[in-house]
Amino acid sequence: MSTNTINIKPAKGKLGVLLVGLGAVSTTFVAGVEAIKKGIRKPIGSLTQMGHIRLGKRTDNRNPLVKDLVPLADLNDLVYGAWDIFPDNGYEAACKAGVIPMDLLDQIKDDLQNLRPMAAVYDKSYCRKLEATHYKKADNKMLLAESLIKDIENFKTKNKCDRMTMIWCASTEAFNTVSDSHKSLRSFEDGLKNNDPTISPSMIYAYAAFKSRIGYANGAPNLTGEIPALIELAHEMGVPSSGKDLKTGQTLMKTILGPGLAARYLAISGWFSTNILGNRDGEVLDAPENFKTKEESKLSVLESILRPSLYPDLYGNLYHKVRIEYYPPRGDNKEGWDNIDIVGWLGLPMQLKVNFLCRDSILAAPLVLDVVLFMDLAQRSGLKGLQEWLSFYYKSPMVKEGLTPIHNLFHQELKLMNTLRHLAGETQITFLGLDYYM
Numbered sequence: 001m002s003t004n005t006i007n008i009k010p011a012k013g014k015l016g017v018l019l020v021g022l023g024a025v026s027t028t029f030v031a032g033v034e035a036i037k038k039g040i041r042k043p044i045g046s047l048t049q050m051g052h053i054r055l056g057k058r059t060d061n062r063n064p065l066v067k068d069l070v071p072l073a074d075l076n077d078l079v080y081g082a083w084d085i086f087p088d089n090g091y092e093a094a095c096k097a098g099v100i101p102m103d104l105l106d107q108i109k110d111d112l113q114n115l116r117p118m119a120a121v122y123d124k125s126y127c128r129k130l131e132a133t134h135y136k137k138a139d140n141k142m143l144l145a146e147s148l149i150k151d152i153e154n155f156k157t158k159n160k161c162d163r164m165t166m167i168w169c170a171s172t173e174a175f176n177t178v179s180d181s182h183k184s185l186r187s188f189e190d191g192l193k194n195n196d197p198t199i200s201p202s203m204i205y206a207y208a209a210f211k212s213r214i215g216y217a218n219g220a221p222n223l224t225g226e227i228p229a230l231i232e233l234a235h236e237m238g239v240p241s242s243g244k245d246l247k248t249g250q251t252l253m254k255t256i257l258g259p260g261l262a263a264r265y266l267a268i269s270g271w272f273s274t275n276i277l278g279n280r281d282g283e284v285l286d287a288p289e290n291f292k293t294k295e296e297s298k299l300s301v302l303e304s305i306l307r308p309s310l311y312p313d314l315y316g317n318l319y320h321k322v323r324i325e326y327y328p329p330r331g332d333n334k335e336g337w338d339n340i341d342i343v344g345w346l347g348l349p350m351q352l353k354v355n356f357l358c359r360d361s362i363l364a365a366p367l368v369l370d371v372v373l374f375m376d377l378a379q380r381s382g383l384k385g386l387q388e389w390l391s392f393y394y395k396s397p398m399v400k401e402g403l404t405p406i407h408n409l410f411h412q413e414l415k416l417m418n419t420l421r422h423l424a425g426e427t428q429i430t431f432l433g434l435d436y437y438m
């Protein structure tokens with residue numbers, strides 16, 4: 001045992017889960033949790049529900065469930081709120097998303113039907129593919145933020161929540177870069193009052209969350225929690241922030257395969273990734289300005305895994321290309337192809353092909369659950385600002401300025417598990433193991 005004494009507040013009472021966007025990912029998350037609570041499905045894919053964690057030496061045989069090591073909110077204590085730019089309730093939205101089989105959906109119809117989205121904060125210039133019908137109108141962005149803060153307060157009172165956390169599961173916004181208004185909290189607040197066009201809807205939601213002293217996680221790749229103004233606010237309000245872009249499908253595979261090839265010092269000359277998907281997410285990403293946001297997120301992972309500056313002979317000339325094609329017949333059932341050109345001993349070329357027929361939201365939903373529960377844990381543990389230990393869940397982990405993000409899935413897992421051990425006052429596991437032989 002370590003001597004660490006972190007005081008974690010107990011997870012008692014209701015946890016309000018505020019979902020920005022009530023589309024495929026959000027409805028699949030809610031439907032899954034409700035099906036698990038009714039005992040008709042298992043929480044497959046969720047570390048918080050199924051994961052065990054090794055404690056102490058290998059010979060100690062201490063492998064409790066993660067949820068027995070650290071106090072996590074019970075699934076029965078979750079209550080959901082949502083905002084969307086369309087008024088469809090959770091059941092209607094789930095039917096449109098077409099992810100969940102109808103026979104299962106009908107068993108949880110009431111739970112989803114009761115989830116009615118609040119009017120959203122919307123700006124067409126960040127998502128021009130969708131024609132919103134259900135959004136707030138106000139003279140400036142500060143008034144929009146204040147309206148969200150009011151929504152949060154009302155939700156908390158109505159649902160008697162003890163705690164809350166917010167997660168962005170809305171459409172990917174158009175590409176954006178850090179502007180002068182993003183550089184400090186003061187300039188950001190001036191920007192809100194002056195309707196600065198560089199302040200996106202996602203930033204307004206994050207601002208409202210932090211002002212309400214609740215954490216904010218970003219499930220999509222848009223620029224939000226990493227801008228200096230919002231980092232400053234998260235610290236000031238003592239709340240956690242994490243992101244960004246849930247790591248599912250093709251990028252998950254990339255961060256599993258990449259470290260393996262690199263560990264064997266196999267050179268990679270080209271990695272071409274393409275996929276087809278036909279859900280609303282695919283439709284939004286069909287716009288070049290929204291795809292650019294996603295592309296940056298998907299391209300960033302190989303650099304830190306392969307470290308071409310250290311290994312110019314192996315990865316210095318890697319050609320990495322990522323494509324997404326909107327193809328309506330596939331709906332949420334994405335198909336990804338990867339062609340990896342590798343080079344081995346004597347410089348001889350080889351090829352690796354991956355054809356992943358996945359279900360996008362089925363992979364994303366358990367990550368939403370874990371992120372929500374861990375963000376709540378972070379807040380109860382007094383962790384504030386960027387939560388790098390949650391990198392495991394994201395394609396583009398947000399880190400403190402000057403740090404290189406970790407993309408290797410296995411390093412991310414170790415970091416997450418060691419953070420849980422740290423919070424529980426347990427010793428870190430290094431896998432040194434020399435003492436077994438002494």
Ligand SMILES: NC(=O)c1ccc[n+]([C@@H]2O[C@H](COP(=O)([O-])OP(=O)(O)OC[C@H]3O[C@@H](n4cnc5c(N)ncnc54)[C@H](O)[C@@H]3O)[C@@H](O)[C@H]2O)c1
Pocket residue numbers: 020021022023024025026083084085086097120121122123127130168169170171172173201202219220221245246247248249279280281359360361363364
């Ligand atoms: N499915 C995955 O595997 C996966 C993985 C990583 C990231 N993501 C990201 O998660 C997000 C959600 O994916 P999805 O498949 O559920 O998409 P979706 O299109 O089914 O749902 C997004 C919802 O957000 C709503 N929306 C758009 N702008 C909004 C705003 N300003 N305020 C409130 N609601 C708004 C849309 O109306 C829609 O209902 C996307 O950004 C996607 O890129 C998904």
